[in-house]
Amino acid sequence: MQPTKEDCFIVEGKLALPYQYFAGRTGSRFLIALRDEKKIRGIRCEKCNKVFVPPRSTCERCFSDISQSWVDLEDTGTVTGFTVVRYEEPYQPTKPPYILALIKLDGADTPIAHIIKDIPLTEMKLGLKVKAVFAEKTTSTIMDIDHFRPQEDG
Numbered sequence: 088m089q090p091t092k093e094d095c096f097i098v099e100g101k102l103a104l105p106y107q108y109f110a111g112r113t114g115s116r117f118l119i120a121l122r123d124e125k126k127i128r129g130i131r132c133e134k135c136n137k138v139f140v141p142p143r144s145t146c147e148r149c150f151s152d153i154s155q156s157w158v159d160l161e162d163t164g165t166v167t168g169f170t171v172v173r174y175e176e177p178y179q180p181t182k183p184p185y186i187l188a189l190i191k192l193d194g195a196d197t198p199i200a201h202i203i204k205d206i207p208l209t210e211m212k213l214g215l216k217v218k219a220v221f222a223e224k225t226t227s228t229i230m231d232i233d234h235f236r237p238q239e240d241g
């Protein structure tokens with residue numbers, strides 16, 4: 088008897104696959120400074136006068152090698168975009184609903200994505216001034232910044 092299309096039942100699934108990858112020289116220095124010094128570092132392109140964070144070894148505008156132009160950034164910044172995550176997936180760093188935001192750190196020209204806590208969802212707004220809260224226990228990832236919270240003065 089020949090199998091027909093009706094005999095083929097496809098079961099969709101997902102695999103949890105442990106893996107590792109090299110964060111790169113620039114990414115490694117960024118994560119090590121975060122882990123060991125609780126410092127957020129970016130890289131400046133002197134030609135373009137732009138500070139990139141997360142740092143990159145080549146300027147995205149002029150393609151100069153900027154891998155040695157490290158700058159310390161403040162742990163404060165401004166929210167330039169956000170969304171409220173309401174669905175749950177096992178890989179998420181926190182339980183929904185939570186605020187995922189783009190934050191332009193003071194001294195940086197590019198935003199990083201991170202979580203905002205300690206503010207009601209309904210009070211979240213663009214332009215909110217926030218401050219990094221470092222994790223008590225390191226994971227050697229961007230989650231060494233546990234989250235950002237609103238700055239006391241606004």
Ligand SMILES: [Zn+2]
Nearest residue numbers: 132135146149
């Ligand atoms: Zn440049």
